[in-house]
Amino acid sequence: MQFPESWLREFCNPALDSDGLARLLTMSGMEVEEQHRAVPPFSRIVVAEIVTADQHPNADRLRVCTVDAGPHSQDGPLQIVCGAPNARVGIRVPLALVGAELPPGDDGKPFVIKLGKLRGVESQGMLCSARELKLSDDHGGLLELPTDTPVGADIRQILNLDDTLFTLKLTPNLGHGLSVYGIAREVAALTGSALAQPTFAPVPVTADDRLPVRIEADDLCGRFSGRVIRGINPQAKTPSWMVERLARCGQRSVSALVDISNYVMFEFGRPSHIFDRDKIEGDLVVRWGREGETLKLLNGNTVTLDGQVGVIADECADVQTVESLAGIMGGDATAVGDTTRNVYVEAAFWWPEAVAGRSRRYNFSTDAGHRFERGVDPALTVEHIERITALIVQICGTADTRIGPIDDQTTRLPERRPVALRVARAAKVIGMPVSQAQCVQVFERLGLSCAETAPGVLSVTPPSWRFDLQIEEDLIEEVIRVIGFDQLPLSPPLAPVTARVRTEDRRSPHAVRRAVAAQGYQETINFSFVEARWEQELAGNADPIRLLNPIAAPLSVMRSSLLGSLVQVLRHNLSRRASRVRVFEFGRVFRRDPAVQGSEQDVAGVDQPLRVAGLAWGPIDELQWGVKERAVDFYDVKGDVEALLAPLQPRFEAAEHPAMHPGRCARVVLDGVVIGHVGELHPRWRQAYELPSAPVLFELDAGVLLRRPVPVYQPVARQQAVTRDLALIAGESVTHDALIDAILAAPTDGLVRAAKLFDVYRPAAGVAGFAAGERSLAFRIDLLDESAPLTDARSDAAVQAVVEAVGQRLGARLRGA
Template sequence: MQFPESWLREFCNPPLSTAQLADLLTMAGLEVEEMRPVAPAFTQIVVAEIVEAEQHPNADRLRVCKVDAGPLSQGGLLQIVCGAPNARVGIKVPLAMVGAELPPGDDGQPFKIKLGKLRGVDSQGMLCSARELKLSEDHGGLLELPADAPLGTSIRDYLNLDDTLFTLKLTPNLAHCLSVMGIAREVSALTGSPLLQPAIAAVAQQHGEVLPVSIQDTDLCGRFSGRVVRGVNPKAVTPAWMVERLARCGQRAVSPLVDISNYVMFEFGRPSHIFDLDKIHGGLQVRWAKAGETLKLLNGNTVSLDAEVGVIADEQAVESLAGIMGGDATAVSDDTRNIYVEAAFWWPRAVAGRSRRYNFSTDAGHRFERGVDPQNTVEHIERITQLVIDICGGEAGPIDDQQPAMPVRTPVAMRIARAAKVIGMPLTQAECEAVFTRLGLPFVATEGVLTVTPPSWRFDITIEEDLIEEVARVLGFARLPATPPLAPVTARIRPEAQRSRFAVRHALAALDYQETINFSFVEARWEQELAGNADPIKVLNPIASPLAVMRSSLLGSLVQVLKYNLARKAPRVRVFEIGRVFWRDAAIKSSDHSVEGVCQPMRVSGLAHGSAVPLQWSAADRAVDFFDVKGDIEALLSPRKPVFVPAEHPALHPGRCAAVQLDGVTIGHVGELHPKWRQGYDLAQAPVLFELDLDVVQQQPVPEAQLVSRQQSVQRDLALVVSDQVAHDALVAALSADAEGLVRSAVLFDIYKPKQATADLAEGERSLAVRLSLLDDAATLTDDRIDAAVAAAVQRVQTAFGARLRG
């Protein structure tokens, strides 16, 4: 919110300097983000009038002007050579006298005016444009001043260029401060200075025409006021004072009717809209849009509408986006003669987020989605009408005011003892009552409790803590005592059997993965395709229309990161993310760490794409595959031994996907991206992805000390012929299942499979070379016990898989 200090002081003028006023606002929660002068420093620039203007004898683009600077001309006229295209007799312009200093140029040095000659003609000063004075970027000609500007007056005084522009960084709860009057109300409450609220008189009605309006959806619009004004002149000139104030609020002047609407918005915080009455077909309907309807907006964009967007429509088409922007079809123009002025109360929830659907934002939408006072629509139409008549002329009709669903403000109670405890300093009931009185918050007092009914302009007061905040900021944060904390500080010690999330991050980084951080809200398409989630949790107010649902898987975010990197020619991508996912679960109850009906577990997910190893001379280049990422997961979970079981997942290749299990419980999946989604997301090579339960990944068994055996282990190698269908893990498990516990490990060290069947290997068989390690901690193994243990191991795999010793 940007505004000039002079405008604020017209409504409330406390005995404070500019710096003190800025500090007051900041300490009251209205942070002054920037404070700068309207114009940079310059001297000896005054109001002057061009009395004569003749062509330069030696230059086609220069004119020799005789200028009257009033008393500063010392009884004569000053001769100025000027090249501005609008230099003509009768206009008043800024004149830089000899000795004047203009604002610094691009080199940072001030420009000093001296006596000079231009093409042989003396020049006794310089006529200035707005750009040369650093007032705007307009350099199309001289800055023309009003005809009543007094000659010889300093431009700084005449244009009030010593004014200061304030820029406030307002939080969303301060909607009532999105106007000069709203800020003045706060300054009055903070300082006790009187609030000079102008009286708005009713405009005399000169005809009885009323435009019929039908409010069809009261959950969209709670109040709608409008008035017909006939016979306006849209070609009138916006007064200089209004243009100046709009410019100092950061708003460019457009046309008188548009400027008036914008002026009242900055003045009282009331966005409004002015329709060309003759372009409206029949009456107006205030309703939710219908699927398939479109609207060409004032900014030139044509948008498609749906049932979640509010509109104002006539009998033929949609004419305006409710509370956001008007339509091009009914916009005022130079041919407009009759207008319809509209001021309405739109429910904040009906406007919030709608602008972002169409990738733009407006001042009106910014205010309506935070809450605009519903009580003053009629008064503000009177204010707009009076300005229209004063500037553009016209005849006003009666105001049509419909109030089908005005908001009801629920009283909020504040306990004095509770406020003192939260703020951290002693409070009396009298102090709190004085604060609410200064803020204009009506209240009912009982012993130790103040019950406030929020006024119509305060949409942010809904709970007790809101009132406590008001007390704290009005009394002043400087009053807060320095109170040391009373609670004991106890270190939170992480269990030894649990590693931190940072340790997980470091482990993945050591495996050559880079961490990414992504939004928790994603495209609905990702949820349906990559997570199989047909009913994701929708975001009520998305920051962008595609990011409309909460994610139940991290895979979609990583695929998007991959596409982003591939678009920038990254040859090898290995990324991971640790984040929260969301899905519906009726068993979840609301608490400090949970939301009722929503499960929010943490996940760790990774993606590998491109070469298995960076380009190097010692290893052949090959694409990363399932087994590379499987090895990364084993390293991440080490020393625990995960089991990989064939499985299916919506995002992964049905034949190249496995469930990751620990102790018989599935903790996630790993696999190659499904061919359908690889093609759908336009990927030349399928990446390999995994997603695991972070809580389980963080578990780490505590090492237990064991005595080193005094006996020596024995190794025996077996060549076992088995079917191709026998899994390695199952074979090793069977070999190790020794009742005596002598077989300590079974390690596969060779695989042999001929190209065609041989005498000892049939079609569909292979030879697996396995090394058994045997050990008895209590006694030395004898040959008989070793042979018996080996024979028992062979018998187990023979029984389970039909294995036999080769040869």
């Protein structure tokens, strides 16, 4: 919110200078983000009147003017050579005298006016345009001042160029501060200075001309007011004082009617809309939009509507045409223009919930929507229409101007429920003694009605313009805000420090991060919103959660996998000539799940599990002389995953994943539950993402990594274990895990304690003892009986039971048998 200090002081003029006012606003919660003069500094620029304007003898586009600068031309009129097309006798314009310093240019250096000659004619200064004084971008001619402007006066004083502009950075709960009067009301409450109460004298009604309006959605519009005004002059020039104030609020002048609407919005925080009455063919209907309706807006965009956005429609012969987006922007079809003669002025109360976020769905924002979604006072729609009407009559009125009566409809307005404040509670929260009398005084200065309902308890009713006072803490904040945060005592906080100890079977996310980093990976942090392409290609998610207001067009959906972000990190590093990349991320993903119920931590219908994902590309080790360079492969990353899950022992089963190579991908299974995948990037995506070679990736459920089994004591075995090596011949289709399961499940009365593969032999074609498609796998088997020593006979019987078990279950046989 930007505004000039002079406008604020017309409503409330506290005994503070500009810096003091800025500090007051900032300390009250209305942070002054920027403070500067309306125009950069310059000197020796005065008001002058052109006395003569003759053609330059040596230049067709120059004129030799004599100007009267009052006391600055004691030796007679000054001679100025000027090339402006509007330089003529009788106008009063800014004159930069010799020695004047104009505002700095693009190089940051001030421009000094010197006595000089232009095409052989002496020039004793320079007549200035608005652009040369940094008043606007208009460079089409000299800046013409009113004819009654005192000649010789300092231009800074005449145009109030030393006015200070404040830019406030308001939080969303301070919607009542989005107007000059709203800020003045706050300043009056903070300082105790008098507040000038605006008066809205009714404009005499001179015609009985009405436009019927029907409100069909009271959850969209709580109050709708409007009136018809006929016989205006839309081409009337906006007064300079209004243009100046709008410019100092950051709003450029458009036309008289548009400027009037914007002026009242900045003045009282009331967005309004002015329709061309002759372009409205029927009655107006206020309702929710309908699927498929379209509207061409004032900004030239054509938007497609649905049932989530409010509209004002034109109903004629049972046909409804949308004319405006409710509380956001008007339509092009009923916009006022140079041919407009009759207008309909509208001011309404739109429910904040019905406006919030709607404009962002169409990738734009408006001042009106910004205010309505925070809450606009519903009590003064009629008064503000009277203010707009008075300005229209003053600026655009003609002898034929006729004013219709105001139609005012109220359906449902916000209910201002009293909020209880316990004075003792306020003192405890604030941290210093606060009396009930102080609280009452604060509420009275803020315009809040209050009454004592019990000893030490005040019942406070918020006014119509305060949408942010709903709970006791809101009132406590108002109390200390008005008393002053600088009044708080400087005392150290006192609070018990209680350690939150995790149970032994849990570990922190930081411990998981350190464990992944210990495997040689570097952590990355990426956006939770990603490109839709990544979701479709790398996550196989055809219906990702889309963002209504993405920060960038490509980052339009929420991620359901971390792999896309890691691939992008790899591409970023490769573009900077990285020779080895090992990165990981610990973060949330977002998936649709109707079973999820809404709560303080969860969004209904959206599952947000934690994931850990990693990517490895390039050599397995840093460059060194002792080991031959080798690229990282599936088994290296599989080993990293096993190390992360240790002492848990997951199984790796061949599987498919949208992002991974169909023959080099495995799912990670723990206790029969799939907890993730590991594999090499699919060749299709390696080529699509322009990678020189395929990285190896993994993604795991972080919840599994956050748990860790508690060690369980087992006594040391009193007997010596026996190891036997067993070479089994099995087909290529028989997996390692199947063989291990069969060995451990053999009927040996629990003698087999462990089995480990230590050799694989694939014979050449024609080797005796092997059929086509068979290979030899050598296992080392540990046998142990804790109650008695093992004899050779019992060990041989156990080995024979293992051989028979793998033969029956998998068709494997003992090598050499």
